[in-house]
Amino acid sequence: MIAVLGLVVGVVVGLLVRPEVPAVVEPYLPIAVVAALDAVFGGLRAMLDGIFDDKVFVVSFLSNVVVAALIVFLGDKLGVGAQLSTGVVVVLGIRIFSNAAAIRRHVFRA
Amino acid sequence: MSSPLPPEEPKKPSGEGAESAQEPSSAEKSTRETTAKSAQAHAEQNADKSADASAEKKAEAGAEPGSEPDGDSGGTEERGAEEQLSGRRRLAQSLWPPKVTRAQLIVALLLFVLGLGLAIQVRSNSESSALRGARQEDLVRILDELDDRTQRLEDEKQRLDDQRTELENSSDQAEEARKQTIEKERQLGVLAGTVAAQGPGITLTVTDSTGAVEADMLLDAIQELRAAGAEAIQINDVRVVAGTYLEDAEGGVRVDGRKVTSPFRFKVIGKPQDLEPALNIPGGVVQTLEKEQATVAVAQAEKIVVDALRRANRPDYARSSS
Known part of the structure; x- marks a missing residue:
């Protein structure tokens, strides 16, 4: 419950306060958000499976974000930033979908 | 002794591992339920196997978030069924009575960051131009x-x-x-003669008290004026143009069919220095008129207004040949 509240508060604060994002991190924000979404879905599935561990969640969340941003950064440096970020989004999207399928089976049993 | 045993024996395999403390009926019931559910779970597993298996493989091959479950495919079917039962309950439990635990707080913090990023990204995408990102x-x-x-x-x-x-x-x-x-x-x-004209010129006034002035004298005067460069002429209130004709009439002269009587007042536009001498030459217009007992007065003027007009008649037969 607290976690859901955290998400809601984050969205509301983001919409109301309108913080300025430094130009350096700006290109990596969308990828980082998708990576974080992937981690969150993984965590939700783990919770439904009963093997949720907060330490693992924190590590996976942070490492997902950092690795995704790193890949995009590297891609930008190599000149294939657009293609690489597309690849990252595709991979993360597949993982999100598989996790969502597992969650669906838990919640709806179907 | 042996007779009561046989009924028990078939039970043993099915109730295998079942605690002796439990009554047989409940144990049997739970077993039957379990098997039914296991069959169901089996069917589900088959249905989702292909997608699930590939997804799982990918998940394990990639950078695995440690929170990724691993028991679903590896566990026994009975266990999967139990988890499906309890997963929903766990979700409800963790949702409703809000518990302030370390895990909840940490997850809340991370989700807060995620929501923040999400909102910022959505806002910057929808509000500012696409160039920003x-x-x-x-x-x-x-x-x-x-x-x-x-x-x-x-x-x-x-x-x-x-x-x-x-x-x-x-x-x-x-x-x-x-x-x-x-x-x-x-x-x-x-x-x-369809528009009024103005400019320097002279006025010629012929006062005829005896009625001696005739059309040909006035015509002579007009000819003389034209020869001296007159550009617009009017006699009293009749405009003199190329087609003007004069004829004698009772007590005066008819110009273009309109009767004009003494005094005949000519308004002439042209160069005054040319017009006046032209009239005054010896044996000219002025002398001829004076011989007929008429009084003639010629006056130069800086501004003569010739404002008698003629209607512009469209010719019936003549057409421009150009």
Whole structure:
């Protein structure tokens, strides 16, 4: 419950306060958000499976974000930033979908 | 002893591992439930196996978030069924009575960060221009496209400017032609007597008390004036033009069918220094008229207004040949 509240508060604060994002991190924000979404879905599935561990969640969340941003950064440096970020989004999207399928089976049993 | 045993024996395999403390009926029931559910779970597993298996493989191959479950495919079918039962309950439990635990707080913090990023990204995507988040190569491409577009528009502007200049020139020419036409119309109107005219000239007044002045004398006067360069002439209130005719009439002269009586007042536009001597030459108009007992007065003026008009009649037969 607290976690859901955290998400809601984050969205509301983001919409109301309108913080300025430094130009350096700006290109990596969308990828980082998708990576974080992937981690969150993984965590939700783990919770439904009963093997949720907060330490693992924190590590996976942070490492997902950092690795995704790193890949995009590297891609930008190599000149294939657009293609690489597309690849990252595709991979993360597949993982999100598989996790969502597992969650669906838990919640709806179907 | 042996007779009660056989009924128990078949139970043993099915109730295998079942605690002896439990009554047989409940144990049997739970077992039956379990098997039914296991069959169901089995069917589900088969249905989702292909997608699930591939997804799982990918998940394990990639950078695995440690929170990724691993028990689903590896565990026994009974266990999967139990977890499906309890997963939902766990979700409800963790949702409703809100518990302030370390895990909840940490997850809340991370989700807060996620929500923040999500909101910022959505806002910057929807509010500011798409250029904000664009990467360098995209920006270069967009810039190139804009340059091309600018070039095309410049070309088009140049073309349209040329066109406009051309049109203005031609319309200027048309305007000039129209002005010239109007000017010509005025000049011709002065000759034809359809417009009033003004300018320097003379007035010639012939006062005839005896009725001796006849049409041919006035005609002589008109001819003399024309020969001296008169440009517009009117006698009393009749305009004299190319087609003007004079005839004698009772007590005066008929000019263009309109009767004109003494005093005959000529208004003539032309060069006064030419007109006056032309009338006064010896044996000329003035002397001839004076011989007929008429009084003649010639006066120069800086401004003579010839305002008697004739209607512009369209010729019935003559047509311009050009």
